[in-house]
Structure formats: structure tokens, C-alpha cells
Amino acid sequence: MTFVQIVDCKTDRVDDVNRLLDQWVEATQGKRTATHSIVGKDRKDAHHVVEIVEFPSYEEAMRNSNLPETNRIFEEMVALCDAPPTFTDLDVVRDEQLNKATARRFFEMASKGELARLGDLLTDDYHDHDATNEEDVRGVDGARVEIEMYRNAFRGFKFTVEDQLAEGDKVITRWTWRGTHSGEFLGIAPTKKKVEMTGMTIHRMHEGKIQEGWWNFDFLGALRQVGAVNM
Structure with a gap:
């Protein structure tokens, strides 16, 4: 104990x-x-x-x-x-993992489209690292625009949290994302195909909110599923 x-x-x-x-x-x-x-x-x-x-x-x-x-x-x-x-x-008889709950709430908000409340979870100077973007996304509004882009392109946009680990000020979340390609996505016309993608995100916390995020996911697999690549 x-x-x-x-x-x-x-x-x-x-x-x-x-x-x-x-x-x-x-x-x-x-x-x-x-x-x-x-x-x-x-x-x-x-x-x-x-x-x-x-x-x-x-x-x-x-x-x-x-x-x-x-x-x-x-x-x-x-x-x-x-x-x-x-x-x-x-x-110790109880040890709350509050950072994990905050990270999980982020994925729930993104899935439900509760984007007006992102400021409850992200710091004003939030910094997002995603290798699929030419420039890092910054700020609450930047994160909101990024999520809206995916939500507009994929009907039924939803994250499922598969696993989480927390240490210090960081939380690692392993997730599965699903949606149906119903809108234009990176210049690709809607295909009505169902898409599934797995990935992991590291969130760094500061005073109870998410201040930084690093994303690693099977983007190539998603492009293959909508017919954008034939590898």
C-alpha cells in the first residue's frame, strides 16, 4: 500500500x-x-x-x-x-488520477462536438504538435478549428479511449477514432466510406488544464481507406 x-x-x-x-x-x-x-x-x-x-x-x-x-x-x-x-x-486509501480524467474529457468533448467548452480543458496558450500539419496548432481557437475540420468531413466522428497511462504532468491516451467520410477532406471529395484510425496522444498538463499535446496516429491508413493512396 x-x-x-x-x-x-x-x-x-x-x-x-x-x-x-x-x-x-x-x-x-x-x-x-x-x-x-x-x-x-x-x-x-x-x-x-x-x-x-x-x-x-x-x-x-x-x-x-x-x-x-x-x-x-x-x-x-x-x-x-x-x-x-x-x-x-x-x-493511501484513494489516489485520484485527475489528469487522466481531464484528457479523457477532451476526447469526449471532441466526439460530442462540445467545442464551445474547450476553454474549460485547454490553457489559453495551448500548443498542439501534429506531424500531419505544416504548422503547429496554437491556442483554444486553433484547436477548435482543427477539430471542426475533421467533424465536418466525417459524420459520426468519435474517439474511443482504449487505454491511458499517467506520470507526473503527462497523460498518454491510446485511442481508436471512427467516422464516415461525408464531406471534403484535404481536397478529397466525400466517398461515404467508413474510416477507422488508431493513435496515441501525449498531453502535458498545467494547473489542471491541457497545455500541450503530441499526436501520433495512422494517417496513412485513413488516407488509404478513403482511396487517396493505393499503398
């Missing part, structure tokens, strides 16, 4: 605490068992600092605590605090 430790302290030497934690990361390279660490400063009390450290299990956390480097850094941290830090030990 994942284990999280919350370390609370009061100090007016926040920058020194940050430098000390950098030293701990360097000193324990290849030894520490912590998988994720966040340091936050209380908005209402600039002297209140909280560190949240994640471990695979309580046992791994104890191994980490017993490292000589951890003990040394902790002693130096205590000296920087107004009082000894307090610790809260938590067994």
Missing part, C-alpha cells in the same frame, strides 16, 4: 530549507526510496512549510529514514525550524 508522510515545520528560512532538500536529493541518489516529493508554503503564513513525501510502502519509508544521509539532513532541518517538525503518517 502506498504510504505518504507529511512533514510540518515553521521557519523564516524557507530558502535554506529548499537548499537543504536539494542536498538530500543529491546525497541519496540511488539510495532513497521516496518516489515523489512536494514542498509547499502556506499562503496565509509564509513561515509555515509543508513537505509531502510519497513512498511505495511504510516499510520503504522506514528504509529511507534509516539512511545516514537522511538522518544528517533531518538534523540540519531541525536547526532551521522554529520548533521540531511534526510528522503525519498516512496509508
Whole structure:
């Protein structure tokens, strides 16, 4: 079971605490068992600092605590605090994957044509990378125009999310897309043919929204299905 430790302290030497934690990361390279660490400063009390450290299990956390480097850094941290830090030990019983939900919602919006609400999911400076475009698509309006182009060309335009992986600020979505070629597409007259295409998209998140996207999909296969190429 994942284990999280919350370390609370009061100090007016926040920058020194940050430098000390950098030293701990360097000193324990290849030894520490912590998988994720966040340091936050209380908005209402600039002297209140909280560190949240994640471990695979309580046992791994104890191994980490017993490292000589951890003990040394902790002693130096205590000296920087107004009082000894307090610790809260938590067994994780629920770990929400909110970034995955946001990415999934993007594909649902595109499929349903809820394009007026794209700004709820994309940052204003959204940057889209797609090798099939001569220039990268940028901004919420740019993404909306791109999706509308496909929706106008393919009736029944729909993404099906097959799988998702998330790590840090990135989400990888493996998807299948389907539609019927009912409108002009890249100069190709409607063929009324059903088209199916598979692909993967990496989304990078920022403050709960999608800020960047990288697309990799079987575009050649789609062109073959509408008769644009004979390979």
C-alpha cells in the first residue's frame, strides 16, 4: 500500500530549507526510496512549510529514514525550524488520477462536438504538435478549428479511449477514432466510406488544464481507406 508522510515545520528560512532538500536529493541518489516529493508554503503564513513525501510502502519509508544521509539532513532541518517538525503518517486509501480524467474529457468533448467548452480543458496558450500539419496548432481557437475540420468531413466522428497511462504532468491516451467520410477532406471529395484510425496522444498538463499535446496516429491508413493512396 502506498504510504505518504507529511512533514510540518515553521521557519523564516524557507530558502535554506529548499537548499537543504536539494542536498538530500543529491546525497541519496540511488539510495532513497521516496518516489515523489512536494514542498509547499502556506499562503496565509509564509513561515509555515509543508513537505509531502510519497513512498511505495511504510516499510520503504522506514528504509529511507534509516539512511545516514537522511538522518544528517533531518538534523540540519531541525536547526532551521522554529520548533521540531511534526510528522503525519498516512496509508493511501484513494489516489485520484485527475489528469487522466481531464484528457479523457477532451476526447469526449471532441466526439460530442462540445467545442464551445474547450476553454474549460485547454490553457489559453495551448500548443498542439501534429506531424500531419505544416504548422503547429496554437491556442483554444486553433484547436477548435482543427477539430471542426475533421467533424465536418466525417459524420459520426468519435474517439474511443482504449487505454491511458499517467506520470507526473503527462497523460498518454491510446485511442481508436471512427467516422464516415461525408464531406471534403484535404481536397478529397466525400466517398461515404467508413474510416477507422488508431493513435496515441501525449498531453502535458498545467494547473489542471491541457497545455500541450503530441499526436501520433495512422494517417496513412485513413488516407488509404478513403482511396487517396493505393499503398
